[in-house]
Amino acid sequence: MDKKRRWTAGQRQSLVSVLGLCLAVGCSGKIGGKDDGEATGTPGVTPATFECDASAEPTELPLRRLSRVQYVNSVAEVVRRTVPAQATTVLAGLEPLFARLPEDRRVAKDDDKRGGFRRLDQVVQQGHADVQYDVAVALGKALTGDAKTLGAAVGACATDADTGNDAACLDEFIRRFGLVVQRRPLADDDVKFYRDIAGTTPVQPAALADVIATLLASPRFVYHVEHGVGTATTAPLSGHELASRLAYHFWQSMPDAELLAAATSGKLDTEAGYAEQVARLFADPKTDAALDVFALEWLWLDDLPAMDGRVGDPVFDAFAAGFTPTPALRDALVADTLAAFRHVVRSGGGFADFFLESRSFAKDADVAKIYGVAPMTTDPLKVDPARVGLLTRPALLATGSANTRPIMKGVFIRKALLCDEIPPPPAEAAKVKPELSDHQTTREVVEALTQQKGTACNGCHSTLINPLGFSTENFDALGRPRATQRLFDATGKLVADKPVLTTSIPQVTADDQRPSSGAADVTRYLLESGRVQACFARQYFRFTFGRLEDDKKDGCALKAAAEATKGGKSVAEVLRQMALAPAFRRRTFR
Amino acid sequence: MTEKRSMDRRMFLRGAAGFTLALPFLPSLLPRASAAPPTKPKRFVQFCTQHGGVWGANMFPGDAVLTEKRAYAGHEIRRGDLVRTLKSGKALLVDGAGGAVDTAVLSASPEALTAAIVKKMNVLRGLDITFYIGHHTGGHLGNYARNDGNGDDGKKMQSQPRQTIDQVLAWSKSFYDDLTSIKKRVMLVGNRISYNFADPAARTGAIEEVTGTRNSLTLFDEIFVPPDAGGPKRAPIVDRVLADYKRMREGDRRLSTDDKKRLDEHMQRLSELQRRLTVTASCGGVSRPGKGSSAVTAASGYDLDPARQAEFYGLMNDVIVAAFICGTSRIAAINAGETFSTFKGDWHQDVAHKCATAAQQPTLARAHQWFFEKVWLDLVNKLDAVDLGDGTKLLDSTLCSWTQESGNYTHDAQSVPIVTAGGAGGAVKTGSYCDYRNLAKVVTPGDNPTEKKWIGLTYEQWLTTVLSSMGATTAETEAAGYGNKGVTFATTQWMPFKDGEIYPKTVFDRMGEGLPFLMT
Secondary structure, three states: OOOOOOOOHHHHHHHOOOHHHHHHHHOOOOOOOOOOOOOOOOOOOOOOOOOOOOOOOOOOOOOOOOOOHHHHHHHHHHHHHOOHHHHHHHHHHHHHHOOOOOOOOOOOOOOOOOEEEHHHHOOOOOOHHHHHHHHHHHHHHHHHOOOHHHHHHHHHHHHHOHHHHHHHHHHHHHHHHHHHHHHOOOOOHHHHHHHHHHHOOOOOOOHHHHHHHHHHHHHHHHOOOOOOOOOOOEEEEOHHHHHHHHHHHOOOOOOOHHHHHHHHOHHHHOHHHHHHHHHHHHHOHHHHHHHHHHHHHHHHHHHHHOOOOOOOOHHHHHHHHOOOOOHHHHHHHHHHHHHHHHHHOOOOOOOHHHOOOOOOOOHHHHHHHOOOOOOOOOOOOOOOOOOOOOHHHHHOOOOOOOOOHHHHHHHHHHHHHHHOOOOOOOOOOHOOOOOOOOOOHHHHHHHHHHHHOOOOOOOHHHHHHHHHHHOOOOOOOOOOOOOOOEOOOOOOOOOOOOOOEOOOOOOOOOOOOOOOOOOHHHHHHHHOOOHHHHHHHHHHHHHHHHHOOOOOOHHHHHHHHHHHHHHHOOOHHHHHHHHHHHHHHEEOOO | OOOOOOOOHHHHHHHHHHHOOOOOOOOOOOOOOHHHHHHHHOEEEEEEEEEOOHHHHHHHHHHHHHHHHEEEOOOOEEEEEOOOOEEEEEOOOOOOOOOOOOOOOOOOOOOOOOOOOOOOEEEEEEEEEEOOOOOEEEHHOOOOOOOOOOOOHHHOOOOOOOOOOHHHHHHHOOOOOOOOOOOOEEEEEEEOOEEEEEEEOEEEEEEEOOEEOOHHHHHHHEEEEEOOOOOOOOOOHHHHHHHHHHHHHHHHHOOOOHHHHHHHHHHHHHHHHHHHHHHOOOOOOOOOOOOHHHHHHHOOOOHHHHOHHHHHHHHHHHHHHHHHHHOOOOOOEEEOOOOOOOOOOOOOHHHHOOOOOOOOOHHHHHHHHHHHHHHHHHHHHHHOOEEOOOOOEEEHHEEEEEOOOOOOOOOOOOOEEEEEEEEHHHHHOOOEEEOOOOOEEEOOOOOOOOOEEEEEEEHHHHHHHHHOOOOOHHHHHOOOOHHHHHOOOOOOOOOOOOOOOOOOOOHOOOOOOOOOEOOO
């Protein structure tokens, strides 16, 4: 067989994610080095330590809007509190409107299309205004559409025959409903504004509907409006503002009655009272949803493709060797990793515990099969010792194709776990034209395409990207352990079975030239460097504050979180600590 | 401008009845035609597809048809009539590499690609994005900043966002001189192609993405005025909501300038909502479709099913045509990100990035042919089936275009293929294959020596042509950073030319003109 033919059919599958990834990720070789394409990439460009300048005033986001999930949750909460018995029916009627609400886009640093958090999307689309208005109007009608619902929402005074109590009835409702919707007690002039919408007494249901709709479309419902206490440029938030920040951060929804009561009583203004509420909210199972969202977006799990897309393809079927991924496998893989994160957080584990957690949390039979264990019933199960933690979880290894993606694995570690930047790929990177054969492993192909001396790709791929990705090549594209890579031609016929190589010099830091034998070493180096912990602090800061960090102005919050993470404090404590930080409890007004 | 506010029911149905595509014309939307289609207003549609990389022989007619030549912008440009031939049961404008019919992108069933449609088409070659942009979605409609940051050029352009041309038109008083029937200024299908100011009316704030939908029923609901149900009317409360926003903006002393700007931007959207609530288009006879596109995409396997992908866009096309008929919108932009192929491997890496290989080019070309016939031509035919009653068809007042992300090499945006149909209300001449390449400037990168690449005129000039043909004034065009104020950034990178030489001043000097051969 001519092993030197170019781009053979059999090679096609072996090239998955190879050539284009040089284009897709960045390999100019210009980071701190020469421009000649030699291996001069300098890892570790993102600082891993922070300085706290207590006098620094952060650059706050102007008037943050509720995220999509926060808005939908808030409307649902309003309905449940206002008409609990009719809530299911009323909310079902709103579903088509919610479907029209624009999706939040994941926003990452430098508009990177990978990574990022949806909370950072602050664009207000026309669709936001439209849907918020339509929901408000629809809800106004729904809550006043019949006597029973009207009575439940407003009170008996709204449906009795006595029109003389209408004015008081309306005022009481506006104050009560307004407190829920706007998360603050309404001032008298606010009450008057909404009262005037209803017009004169007797108050008709349609007029009440207008009042409800206006309240639900108000800026104080759809935005996080904060004034602080006092007139200082940087001022502490009021109790109700704190209640909202806490609730939307941990629960992605509005404050509950207890939190509002704590705000109203002033308890939230005290250190002990505030800490008590932080602990209560964090312990509440409702926080799990936010933890899942954080882990999902931090670990790029959103990007995991469907696992069943290539079933039926001869190469994939041969590779899968009797394992047929179902449409449900993708979500089940994600669920396993999310469960591991949640377990560590809820069991008091530290960051390293999560990073080193290798057990299976898979309740799904197919994911369990990938792990080589039975589905989990109560406790996580020990797995193949080759799995050494986060880097070897199937969700971070699976590609939906027959081939692993070492470049993407390296990019993920560099960007999501180390918060490093990778420069843009050079123009015409695709012009690298090595001779390839269908007997080359994925690693060999990647090296041939991206690590040729003198090419623009080599600078970054050989230092920043590939070495990290190669470390888990002892797992296949479904996340199953392997010692060899089976290579197939286009018909699915086995043409070679070659040992995989996981050794590399991962350069977690620029000056770290230690060799690695594989995932265990890389995991250890990452933890030892302290850089993954610092990056975790950055990522959680972004998720918490809905914006990118400024190392100088936000140094105090970052430093505290990074040091707590590095110091072995529980992840739970780190996450709670962010809410306890001064930065979370105040705002700079300019 | 006055719109014809009545429509002969028979004339409308005659258009529909003459439609012979496999998909019944607007099957779900127009059980009874009572709409009043406007006649004079223009419409603009642009389909945007990913990657490109189709070889010239598969994409463009042969040079032999280029019978008309003239000097322009420092080099010779060429034009010829589009020639429709029949081969192997198909109608073709292109021979296909090596004469292969199945890879001829501009081919379709003779019933779909009729001689009449061909006379209303244009095929444009030799229009370049003048720098290395790599992967992008924003460039189709003019916002080059929305690229993936490939290469220094792409990275540099990320800091120079601008409105896309659909949004320029959407807020152009020349294009939308009468908004009384307009429910949605732009119908957007898919995301990451359309961009505008945070406050488009004031033209202030950041350039932000305007997002679209992937749900045909959602789009339908946004553009159709529900029939008057009768009964007592309650005045909309949007003025009260606006008052609430103003109350906060003016009365809250702790709001920062940026906070107030956010409120201003929100109030602009409320004002737009308020305007739309007064729309009184006469679309009462249009029924809400029983089937929406989500029913097509929901089931597993959509990504590898070109037939379902065509069905998806067929439903979208129905809504677009119906909106044009009713006058509730006059612009549509569609990001068609599907592969339109059953290929099960990694499309991006194994096909698109291998466009230069003989092994993968046919797969790529066949996918584009499918899109051309089943998606783009589907809309074109639906537009042409609507008789406006004045001797013209809806297509005649429309400019319906299709652009690809790259030229004949993926990542390289030289000779981005542009296919159009419709005369933009007489502003655009049709029936031509226009070749704007400078054949003296070969910049073939070397992947495939037989597949050459040339330098030509600018893609900017195409964008100017769209704006101009749709009636945007020069002032509107230039205020948005197009026309003579367009992008003149050009680099040569790997090309055998020095910076500053690749695109001469004579080329950039013509950016503010409509494309030669096209503009009447």
